[in-house]
Amino acid sequence: MEKESVWLSQMQMADLFQKDRTVIGRHIKNIYKEGELAKDITCANFARVDVDADQTYKLPMKGR
16 A cells, blocks of 8 residues: 555544544644644545434534
């Protein structure tokens, strides 16, 4: 996978690096805060969904 892009959820990254999902979330937040990456080109809107019982809904994008 050298020089390839991989899109993972925070949970998948947590599994990959054997860390809690909240650790990954804090790290990502710092990446955006420091300007290392731009949120609008690295965060997929479609990935921000949740399921509650039998309903699926889109979560609001924070900071947008």
